């Protein structure tokens with residue numbers, strides 16, 4: 001097979017194999033190393049560096065850090081996209097439910113557990129219904145759709161498909177637009193990074209804002225934002241804050257947390273993850289000089305505290321798509337459960353993506369994506385104040 005030759009020529013260029021491997025593996029690494037500080041209000045950088053240094057200690061053996069729900073669900077997304085060569089909501093929903101029942105102790109939130117239990121019912125005909133019923137019909141706006149979305153950006157070369165399927169994939173558990181649009185934003189960030197767009201950071205953030213202007217111009221999104229008393233286009237507003245902060249020579253961690261958030265709502269974590277990547281494109285005085293950009297991104301994400309595993313997982317996916325697999329320390333990969341697996345499946349996504357860009361079946365996903373799922377978005381609502389996060 002020509003894979004070796006492909007690997008040799010593809011490293012570094014847009015949509016190269018190295019970028020696919022980097023994205024998928026760094027997401028797992030972010031999830032695994034981030035678990036240590038999940039929920040912590042304050043995380044001194046010293047503690048982060050100590051934790052990361054401990055991964056070099058060979059006496060501890062391999063796979064000492066377990067992955068959480070972020071990776072467990074992303075693995076389901078990958079397997080479904082590969083097996084179905086495109087998006088199939090029934091198959092993906094079944095995989096989420098099966099994975100949860102096989103390994104329930106991965107840190108799932110209580111709200112999503114109810115959805116996953118309903119998804120396992122053989123009588124269920126509309127797989128979007130359990131998510132729609134959540135929180136008295138308001139739906140969840142948590143970051144659970146965004147944390148697992150990177151594989152969509154690695155399966156579909158066309159940006160319209162990335163947006164469409166990222167949204168539908170998220171809606172299996174998150175029916176509020178502030179949940180699924182967070183997934184769309186994260187998928188867009190991985191998609192652009194994979195193309196090399198982070199070489200021009202100002203253009204990168206402008207492109208994200210332009211895309212989200214359209215995404216959030218949707219009626220359901222405008223309605224949800226109004227009901228939740230957010231800005232008219234909440235993710236666009238946050239991305240403008242990201243742009244402001246990335247242009248400051250000095251930004252404190254406190255300022256990042258107060259402006260962007262570090263919580264479990266998609267709105268309080270996806271723009272934060274994007275900021276982590278942008279901020280760490282350059283060396284920072286409080287991070288070791290020996291660190292490359294990917295190591296800086298992961299370390300910085302952990303130092304923000306809050307939902308550290310998910311923020312580091314999302315930042316890891318974006319950074320990994322930019323820096324490639326070579327930027328991830330081998331010692332980190334060895335310590336993280338599922339990282340080597342992710343590396344192997346990344347090659348298969350790479351093949352699917354390039355097959356799709358030549359007009360293969362994965363491009364459209366039409367065979368499996370029912371219009372019924374489009375209705376799901378119209379019907380989604382979150383009609384009261386924010387208690388729908390999960």
Ligand SMILES: [Mg+2]
Pocket residue numbers: 068069070106107309310
């Ligand atoms: Mg988690």
